[in-house]
Amino acid sequence: MVTIEKIQEFYANQFEAELVQEIAEVGQLVQFKANDMLIDFQQIIIGMPLLLKGAIKIMREDFDEGELLLYFLERGDTCAMTMACCLGNKKSEIRAIAETDGELIFVPVTKMDAWIAKYASWRSFVFTSYQDRLDEMLRAIDNLAFNDTNNRLKNYLIEVASVNKSRTINKTHQEIAYELNTSRVVISRLLKVLEKENFLELNRNVIVLK
DNA sequence: TCATTAACACGGG
DNA sequence: CCCGTGTTAATGA
Numbered sequence: 001m002v003t004i005e006k007i008q009e010f011y012a013n014q015f016e017a018e019l020v021q022e023i024a025e026v027g028q029l030v031q032f033k034a035n036d037m038l039i040d041f042q043q044i045i046i047g048m049p050l051l052l053k054g055a056i057k058i059m060r061e062d063f064d065e066g067e068l069l070l071y072f073l074e075r076g077d078t079c080a081m082t083m084a085c086c087l088g089n090k091k092s093e094i095r096a097i098a099e100t101d102g103e104l105i106f107v108p109v110t111k112m113d114a115w116i117a118k119y120a121s122w123r124s125f126v127f128t129s130y131q132d133r134l135d136e137m138l139r140a141i142d143n144l145a146f147n148d149t150n151n152r153l154k155n156y157l158i159e160v161a162s163v164n165k166s167r168t169i170n171k172t173h174q175e176i177a178y179e180l181n182t183s184r185v186v187i188s189r190l191l192k193v194l195e196k197e198n199f200l201e202l203n204r205n206v207i208v209l210k
Numbered sequence: 211t212c213a214t215t216a217a218c219a220c221g222g223g
Numbered sequence: 224c225c226c227g228t229g230t231t232a233a234t235g236a
Contacts, residue, residue, distance in 0.1 A: 149213080172227060183214055188229060204222075204227060 007105065010052050010076055019119045023050075027105040032098045039096040045085040047106040051077050054102015055163035059095045062181060068144075069156070069179040071136040072099060072163045080133035083126060086112050099163055152180055153190050157200070157209060167209040 004024045011020070028047075032038060032054065039045065041061050049056075056073040058081070073079060073096075081094045086109040115122040143152055156176065161167050173191065177184040191207070194200050201208040 173229095174227075184228085185215080185230085186213060188227095192229075202228085 006052065007050075011050070014125055015121045016119060019115065019122055022111070022115070023105065023107060026111055027107050030104050030106050032102055032104070034098050034100050036098040037095070038098060039079075039082070039092050039094065041092055041095050043092045045082050045090075045092055045109065047108050048082045048086055048112055049079055050105040050107060051075055052103045052105065054104075055099040056096050056102070057099045057179070059097065059179070060093070061095065066181045067095070067178055068181040070094070070140050071133075072159060074163060077132070078125075078129050080130050083112070083129070099160075149180070149182060149186060150190050150193075153187065154194070154199070156180060157207065161209050169207040169209070170205060171207065172205055 004020055006029070007015070007020050007023050007027075015023070027050070030049075038049070038056060051073055053075060056079075058070045058073065058079070059067045060070050061067055079096065081092060084090065085092055112126075116126060143155060147155070153176070156179070157169060160169050160171070173187045174184045177187045180187070191200070191202055195202050198210060200210055
């Protein structure tokens, strides 16, 4: 059961009391661990997540089995894909994997529709979420189209450090290569250069930004 | 020029 | 020994 306090803590200024009450009644509190798979491709979405704590990475599958990191979700965010799926009864086009440990509230699909009509605050939450995700998607596309791998890697490292709230990144070169949809050789080489530039420090399984 | 794939050596756990 | 890392050589876009 979701406590009203928890919802208020994170969404207090956004939702009217009555809506907070309803979320508390039907919402389901879910704890997740880093690397938990929360949503997979083709999966049918049965609920919508309201992220309280932690970070979730949203991945897109490539035509040839590769993957690509689109963006991270953080506290107060929700997944636009989920909303699109809920409203359109479609399967997921993305994969959501926990980047860190965290906590979210799961709201059943059935309520989503009703609340859009009933609560102005929910309606604007849904719309601004769409807007935010679209903006992030555009940034992801720009990054991909106009940046070389070196800059993509830098941006990626900075973003990862930010969502983990730590300058220490616990990832292997292979994992990074996978998320940026490139090869490990390239990542190893670029990281080595960045180390020489004193941008970071390399250790086994650990990268420390300076 | 820069990425990819394959291959290999090194070394820490 | 296994895995992550660093590097090279060949090939391609």
